[in-house]
Amino acid sequence: xxVNTKNRILPxxxxxxxxxxxxxxxxxxxxxxxxxxxxxxxxxxIPAAHRRxxxxxxSPFSTxxxxxxxxxxxxxxxxxxxxxxxxxxxxxSHRFNPRPWSVRVDGECDKGGDITLEDxxxxxxxxxxxxxxxxxxxWSMVVPWVGFPLGDLLKRFEPNSRAKYVAFETVYxxxxxxxxxARIIDWPYxxxxxxxxxxxxxxxxAVGIYGVELPNQNGAPxxxxxxxxxxxxxxxxxxxxxFVEEEPPTSWSLSAPxxxxxxANVNPEVDHPRWSQARERRIGAGFFAGRQPTLMxxxxxxxxxSLYAGMDLQRQF
Ligand code: MTE
Numbered sequence: 398x399x400v401n402t403k404n405r406i407l408p409x410x411x412x413x414x415x416x417x418x419x420x421x422x423x424x425x426x427x428x429x430x431x432x433x434x435x436x437x438x439x440x441x442x443i444p445a446a447h448r449r450x451x452x453x454x455x456s457p458f459s460t461x462x463x464x465x466x467x468x469x470x471x472x473x474x475x476x477x478x479x480x481x482x483x484x485x486x487x488x489x490s491h492r493f494n495p496r497p498w499s500v501r502v503d504g505e506c507d508k509g510g511d512i513t514l515e516d517x518x519x520x521x522x523x524x525x526x527x528x529x530x531x532x533x534x535x536w537s538m539v540v541p542w543v544g545f546p547l548g549d550l551l552k553r554f555e556p557n558s559r560a561k562y563v564a565f566e567t568v569y570x571x572x573x574x575x576x577x578x579a580r581i582i583d584w585p586y587x588x589x590x591x592x593x594x595x596x597x598x599x600x601x602x603a604v605g606i607y608g609v610e611l612p613n614q615n616g617a618p619x620x621x622x623x624x625x626x627x628x629x630x631x632x633x634x635x636x637x638x639x640f641v642e643e644e645p646p647t648s649w650s651l652s653a654p655x656x657x658x659x660x661a662n663v664n665p666e667v668d669h670p671r672w673s674q675a676r677e678r679r680i681g682a683g684f685f686a687g688r689q690p691t692l693m694x695x696x697x698x699x700x701x702x703s704l705y706a707g708m709d710l711q712r713q714f
Contacts (some may be wrong), residue, residue: 447610449609450605453543455524456524459527460527473536477586489576499514504640505560505641506560506640525543536678544605550602560592560641562643563591563640563645564587568634569584569585582652587645587647588648589646589659602619603619616632621635625695625697627662629661655670663694663695676691
């Protein structure tokens with residue numbers, strides 16, 4: 398699959414987490430030393446409780462836009478299993494225990510079965526990929542995700558010729574996920590991709606942000622990231638992946654089919670029935686930055702537009 402590398406930085410140009418954290422500290426040190434005060438506590442950006450993820454390969458798929466801060470990425474979330482407010486997930490996810498973890502892979506494949514998180518990760522060099530996440534509610538962030546291509550994992554299970562779609566399911570643990578004790582949606586949260594979307598090199602399974610394991614509120618220990626689609630496709634805390642023949646049901650198209658389609662490709666020309674999708678607000682950009690125009694396929698059109706050739710994107714939204 399051709400992947401555009403224009404406007405992307407070379408791996409050698411990407412700043413590894415060690416360096417940007419140090420740069421941050423360096424800048425603080427400069428400021429603080431100048432003011433004649435004591436140095437602030439080290440690594441302020443990332444609470445020490447988050448385990449680092451070893452060696453990371455910078456990815457040529459990254460955008461060169463400035464990433465949002467760890468704090469922004471981990472305190473403004475959509476994760477209805479922990480409540481519908483943006484600050485509910487960080488406040489209410491501390492009882493969720495994402496270890497040990499295993500994922501069931503089943504359906505139209507020759508080598509299905511249960512796989513532990515460790516076995517699932519073992520053959521994959523982890524990459525840092527700085528991708529945009531654009532939510533259907535018209536806000537966006539730039540996130541240094543840590544993950545690997547979903548397609549690399551799927552191939553190991555040897556999907557057969559009837560595998561036309563991939564369905565995903567989030568864990569169901571109402572005792573640890575207070576939002577699941579209310580009928581906000583039909584639990585568990587489910588999502589799906591067409592096989593070619595799932596195999597596209599931009600589609601990743603993420604296990605971290607900013608070089609550390611995913612915080613619970615961001616979908617620990619394993620979530621999808623599909624950067625050209627609205628954020629609701631990026632299902633969190635995945636426990637099941639199924640190869641299926643028919644388009645699978647998805648949580649948002651089940652609960653509001655007129656508002657949320659299966660494809661959910663970011664498209665400034667297809668409005669949500671209740672609001673425009675033409676512009677977005679970058680979290681953390683400040684009040685005066687205003688809203689920026691939303692890009693077709695969230696800026697990844699050169700890579701993914703061909704997947705939808707001949708489709709009516711107004712109807713198949
Ligand atoms: N996955 C599950 N299981 N439950 C959710 O409520 N929300 C989705 C998606 N994945 C959601 C989910 C939505 S609407 C968005 S925008 C992204 O997660 C937000 O990801 P973030 O909180 O890491 O920014």
